[in-house]
Amino acid sequence: MPARTLSEKLAILSDAAKYDASCASSGGQRRDSRDGKGLGSSGGSGICHAYAPDGRCISLLKILMTNFCIYDCAYCVNRATSRVERARFSVEEVVKLTVEFYRRNYIEGLFLSSGIIRSPDDTMADMVRIARTLREQEGFRGYIHLKTIPDAAPELIDEAGRWADRLSINVEMPTEAGLNRLAPEKDAKGIRKAMAEVRLRREASREASYTGKRKARFAPAGQSTQVIVGADAADDHAILSQSTNLYANYGLSRVYYSAFSPIPDASKVLPLARPPLLREHRLYQADWLLRFYGFEVGEIASRGMLDLDVDPKLAWALENRAAFPVDVNRAAKEMLLRVPGFGTKTVQRLLAARRHRTLRYEDLAAMGAVMKHAKPFIVAAGWSPRGLTDAAALRARFAPPPEQLSLF
Numbered sequence: 497m498p499a500r501t502l503s504e505k506l507a508i509l510s511d512a513a514k515y516d517a518s519c520a521s522s523g524g525q526r527r528d529s530r531d532g533k534g535l536g537s538s539g540g541s542g543i544c545h546a547y548a549p550d551g552r553c554i555s556l557l558k559i560l561m562t563n564f565c566i567y568d569c570a571y572c573v574n575r576a577t578s579r580v581e582r583a584r585f586s587v588e589e590v591v592k593l594t595v596e597f598y599r600r601n602y603i604e605g606l607f608l609s610s611g612i613i614r615s616p617d618d619t620m621a622d623m624v625r626i627a628r629t630l631r632e633q634e635g636f637r638g639y640i641h642l643k644t645i646p647d648a649a650p651e652l653i654d655e656a657g658r659w660a661d662r663l664s665i666n667v668e669m670p671t672e673a674g675l676n677r678l679a680p681e682k683d684a685k686g687i688r689k690a691m692a693e694v695r696l697r698r699e700a701s702r703e704a705s706y707t708g709k710r711k712a713r714f715a716p717a718g719q720s721t722q723v724i725v726g727a728d729a730a731d732d733h734a735i736l737s738q739s740t741n742l743y744a745n746y747g748l749s750r751v752y753y754s755a756f757s758p759i760p761d762a763s764k765v766l767p768l769a770r771p772p773l774l775r776e777h778r779l780y781q782a783d784w785l786l787r788f789y790g791f792e793v794g795e796i797a798s799r800g801m802l803d804l805d806v807d808p809k810l811a812w813a814l815e816n817r818a819a820f821p822v823d824v825n826r827a828a829k830e831m832l833l834r835v836p837g838f839g840t841k842t843v844q845r846l847l848a849a850r851r852h853r854t855l856r857y858e859d860l861a862a863m864g865a866v867m868k869h870a871k872p873f874i875v876a877a878g879w880s881p882r883g884l885t886d887a888a889a890l891r892a893r894f895a896p897p898p899e900q901l902s903l904f
């Protein structure tokens with residue numbers, strides 16, 4: 497086989513990386529090279545771009561070091577038995593690409609993952625070498641997110657955290673049984689142990705030292721993980737329960753949900769029963785409600801699966817109409833957060849404003865509320881929904897009309 501050019505490798509290995517959802521650079525440490533020392537700068541928060549396969553909005557160079565892999569995870573397009581084109585970057589090639597893209601202002605950082613070549617330690621050692629070379633030799637101050645291989649030696653994970661802004665270790669499946677069946681070479685306990693170690697190292701790096709000396713940085717933007725949705729029979733309740741435990745136990749900055757896309761010869765995975773991207777989207781919305789709106793998993797996924805027709809907060813309100821309408825001038829913060837169309841910022845503004853005056857319906861839109869959703873569920877000066885809250889047809893105002901299935 498003739499040697500591949502760098503651009504051919506880039507085409508294969510950026511396309512292979514598109515299945516990994518776990519990259520976002522929010523929370524990274526702010527670095528700046530406008531002092532003339534080093535190269536590039538990374539924004540402190542809010543950056544969340546990826547190297548899209550269609551070339552859109554390139555802010556992170558998102559690639560695999562290689563899509564060769566000795567493991568055979570049934571849900572993965574790069575598994576050992578998959579018949580895909582393979583390619584491998586050398587350490588120097590990844591460094592060169594990152595620096596060149598950065599200099600041309602195409603990217604703000606690197607998201608690097610990899611199939612497992614030879615052994616977890618060898619693979620992790622190459623990834624660490626890329627990050628170290630970028631930081632030490634190239635003076636690279638952009639964002640680096642490294643996918644960590646859980647079975648790799650602790651000293652390699654230690655070093656990875658020293659150079660990277662964020663580390664992620666994928667839990668992959670919503671349940672241990674699912675992981676055992678679809679990725680038998682992976683070990684759920686090993687994955688959790690590695691995540692716990694990353695958490696401990698991060699905490700240790702932030703503790704004050706007795707000498708007053710700053711401790712070595714360790715993944716300042718935190719750790720994240722990815723769960724593949726739809727490859728096994730786990731329902732949304734199981735997925736969200738797992739996420740709740742992951743946030744609580746490992747101090748994760750984010751759980752990413754990656755809709756499983758069927759692969760031609762993946763015989764062990766389930767055929768898709770629900771539109772995968774819509775399911776993924778609803779899980780992100782539900783995850784947000786659990787983290788910032790005070791909902792419990794059992795409330796929003798009480799039937800096992802989330803409602804695909806309406807967002808989870810609206811679905812909860814429609815099912816719990818006895819709790820509404822809510823008086824925006826009197827209700828507690830916890831209840832205001834449950835009003836469809838009210839975000840956390842809207843609630844903050846509303847609470848601040850009502851200390852000084854009585855809020856009218858017209859005030860709420862100016863505070864950022866989505867009144868189309870909120871209107872049946874609130875009372876304000878000059879507005880009462882009357883029978884609208886309990887109207888039998890209320891759900892139909894929000895849910896898309898049922899489609900006639902095609903006979904052909």
Ligand code: SF4
Binds near residue numbers: 574610
């Ligand atoms: S180890 Fe990673 S790259 Fe290899 S088959 Fe499993 S999921 Fe795919």
